[in-house]
Amino acid sequence: MQQLVAYTVIGLTTGAIYALASSGLVVTYVTSGVFNIAHGAIGMIAAFSYWQVRFDWGWPAPIALVAILGILCPTLGLAIDRVALRGLAQATEVTRLTATVALMAAFIGTAAWIWPPENRQPFRGFFDGNNVNIFGVNVGWNKIIALIAAIIVALGLRVLLYGTRLGIQMRAVVDDRNLAELNGARPSRIASASWALGASLAGLAGILLAAEVQLNIVPLTLLVINAYAAAIFGRLKSLPLTFIGAMALGLTEAYLLWGQGESWFPKTVSGFSTSGLRQATPTIFLFILLLLLPQAKLRAGAARLRERSVIPQWNTAILGAVVLVVSSIAVTGMLTRSNTIYLVQALIMALAVVSLVPLTGYAGLVSLAPLTFAGIGAVLMSKMPGDGNVLSLIAVVAIVALIGALIALPALRLEGIYLALATGAFALLVSILVFNQGKIFSNGVAEVPPLRIPGVDLSQPRPKAIFLSIAFAIVGLGLVALRRSSLGRRLVAMKDSPLAGATLGMNLVRTKVLAFAISAAIASLAGALDAGKVAPDNYVFDRSLPILLLAIVGGIGSIGGAFFGGMLLGSNAVLASIVPSLSKVTQVMPGLIGLSMGRNPNGASHQVATAFRPVTQHPQSLVIALGGVGALWLLTFLDIISNWGFFAALVVWGLGIVPNLPALANTTGRPRMLCLSIAAAGIGLASFFDDVFDAAPTGGRLLAVIILFVAVGNAIRRVHTPAKPTNKSSPDLVGLVAFTAEELSKSDRDIKVVL
C-alpha cells in the first residue's frame, strides 16, 4: 500500500511537469499554428539559466524565478516568434516545422557551448532536503510544488482563456484567424503573447524537471516528446484532455518503474533487455496515440507554396555526376588519409540527406528518422551472411525499404506534423529499444563489412570515397529519372494538392508508402556502405535533425542541394575536430543555417544555380571556366602550387570568378581591367595559400578560403554591376511590407481608418 502511494505520488508529480510543458505547447500551437519542436529545448535553456543564476551566482530563488520565467523565457518566446518564424507565416507546414527543428538544434548547440558538462554542479530542487509526509511516504517539496504549479496553471489558463479579453481573442484566432483579424483582433500580437506564455510554461517545466533528472541537455530537450504525447491526447486543442493525458503518462512511467524493481518483471524478452522500456514509455505512448488518431480528412486549400520545384534536366544531371566522380578521384589523390576519412563521412551524410529528396522534396512528407533507416541498414549489413557480397547489399536495401513501408503504413493515415512526429517517435523507439541492445551492437559497436568488388579494397579510405561518390552519382541519376517519371509527377502532385490528386484517381496511401520505401532504401545505403566499426550513437534521433535541416537548407527537392548539405555537415566535423575553438560554432551552425530559411525558402543551392545559369548559357564563359580549372590542375600537377593552394584557387575561381564571366564579356575599358586585376590578385593569393597561411590550422584555412572567394566575387560584381536597390517580394498577402510606416498611416488617414 505504501509503495502504491509512493509511486502514485511520483507519477502524479511527473505528470504535473508534463502537463505544464504540454499546456505551453498547446497554447502556442493553437494561436500561431506552429508546432514547436524546440519547446523542450526552451525548457532546457531555462533550466540551465536558472541553475546559472540560482546556484552559480547564488541569487535567491524568488528573484531567480522572476528573472528566468518572467523575463528570460518571455523574451525568448517573443524573439522566436518575431525573428525566426514571422517571415514563414505563408510558408508550408514542412518549412515551419523545420524552422523549429533548427531552433532546437541551435539551442542544444548553445547550451553545450555555454555550459560544458565538466562545469556543471548539482541542480537542487526547491526546499531541497525538506520532505512532507503523505500517508507515510516522504515527498520532496519540489514534487509538491510541481503539483501545485500544475493546478495553478490549469486554473489560470482557464481564467485567461474564458475570462479575459486577451484569452477571448486567442480563442477567436483559433477559430478563424482571418475573421478575428477583420473584427479587430491582431493575430500576430496574440501569437506573440502566446509564444511568450508558452515559453514561460516550458521554462517552468524545465526547471522542475531538472531538479528530478539533473542538468542534461538531451533528456531535458526530449521533455518535448512527453509534452507532445500529452498534447496529442488532447488532440492539440483541449487543455483538460491534455492534463489528463499528462497525468496518465506520468503514472504509467511511475508504475513501470515500480514493476521493474519487482522480481516478477521480465528482465529480457527473447534476448532483448527490457531496461529501456520506461525511458521509451512517452514515445510508445505517443506512437500509440498517433495510430489511434482518426484518418486525416482531405482538406481543401492547396499549400500556398513559396518553394518551387524545378525539373532536373538530364544533361546537367549527367554533367554533375561525371564532375562529382572525376573530382573525387582527383581530390582524394591529394588529400591526406585522415582528410579522406572526413570526405568519406561527408559523402555518407550526403547519402542520408539525399534520401529526403524524394520524400520531403517531391512528396512533401517530413521524416525525422533518416539516420534510423541508415542505422538499420548498417546493422542488417553487419548481420547479413555473405560478408559484403553485393547480393547482401541488395537484400539489405530491399528489407529496409520494406521496413520503411511497414512503419509508414499506419502513420500515413495522418498528415503533416502528425506524420513527422510519428517518424520521430519511431526513431526514438528504435534508438532506445533496439540499437541499445547488446544483441544488436555487441560492446556498443557493429562491424559493417566493406562491399566486395573484385580488384578494389573498399576498406581503404580513398577507394571508399571514390566508390561512395559513384554511389551518390548513381542515386542522384536515379532520382532524376524518378522525378521525370510518371511516379515523380504523382509525388509532386500529391504534395501540391492531395485533394485534387484523389479526385483524379490517385491512391494517396500507396503513393505515400512508395515515397517512404524509396527514401528508406536510399537512407539504408548511408549505413550499409559505411564499412568499418559503427556505434549506435551515429544513428540517434538528434543526429537526424541536422540531416533534415541541411536537406531543406540545401534546397529540398534538389540533388545538388542534398550534396551541398552533406558536404556542409562533413566540413562541420572537420572544423570541430581540428579547431576545438570552432567546434562550439559548428554545434550551433546547422541551427543557425536552418533559421536562415525564413529568408530563402528555396534553399541555398537554388541561389547557387541562379548564379551559374548565365554561365551555362554562354559557351565562351563555359570554355574559359573549364580551361581555368584545367590550368590550375596542371599547375598543381607540376608542383608549382600546393594542394591547399589548388583547393583555394579552385574555390575562388569556381565560386568567386566564374559566375561573373558572362557579365565580364560585356564589360569594357577600365572596369574590365579592374575586374581582371581583382581576379588575378584573388587567384594569386589563393594559389600561394600555404605560404600565406603557413601555420594556420585546417579550420582557419577553410574560413580564409570562404572569406577570400566571397570577397573576390563581390568585388568583381560591384565593379561590373553597380549595386541597385532590390525589389524584395513581400511575404504577406496584401504586400503591406512594401510600404513604409508613414505611407501606411497616411493611407489610413486618407481612408479614415481608425486603428
Place this chain on the structure above:
Amino acid sequence: MTALLEVRSVAVRFGGVMALSGVNLDVQEGTITGLIGPNGAGKTTLFNVICGIRQPTSGVILFDDKEINRIPTQKRSSLGIGRTFQRLELFTTLSVFDNVLVAAELAGVDNPHEVAKEQLLLLGLSNLASTIAGELPTGSARLLEVARALAGHPRLLLLDEPASGLDDAETQQLAQLLRRLKSLSITVLLVEHDMSLIMSVCDQIHVLNLGSVIASGTTDQIQHNPDVIDAYLGAAR
C-alpha cells in the same frame, strides 16, 4: 434520355447544422445542368458528396444506375466523374502541361502526352504549357482546372464556379467550350453565379437554398419561379 446521376434524399450534417437536407436531383445524360443558389446553399458540399470527399449523413448517390456511396474518392474518377474546385486546387509547383499530364496518367489513358496536348489546345492554354501552374493568373488557372478534369475523359464533369475570376472574353470562351463538351456528349453539372452564363448554356437548372432544392426546371421556368426570386432577392414581392 436517362439520368446519369441521381441524388436521392441526400442529407449532410455538420455538427448542429444541416448543410444538405433531403436533396433530390437528377442530371440527364448529355445535358448541361446548372446548380445555382446563394452562397452557403450547399452546392460545394453536394459536389463533395458526389465525388466521395464527404460521406452523406443519409441518402444515396446513383451514378449510371449504380449506388456509389461506398466507392472511395480515387475510384470514382475511373467510373467517369471529374471535377474542378471553387478554391483552386492546382498542382502549383508543376508546369501547366504536367498538371494535365498527371491527370491523364492517373486516368490510365493510352497516350497521356497526346491527351494532355489535346486538352491544352481545347482550352487555349497551349502557349502556357511550360508555365508553373502556381504563377498563372486566375482566369487561366480556372481553365487549367477544367483541362485537368477533362484529361481523365470523364462522363460527368462537375464544374464548381468555373467562371469566377474570368473576364468577359474568357467567359464567352468558357460558354463555347461547354457547348462543345455537350456536343462531345460529356454531361456537365455546373455551379455558377454568373446567371447569363447559366441561362445561355444550361438545359436544366436546379436551385439550392439552405440545403434544399427549392426549384428544378428549364431556364425559362426557373427565371419566373417566385421562390427562386425570393431566395435571391429577398421578399421583394
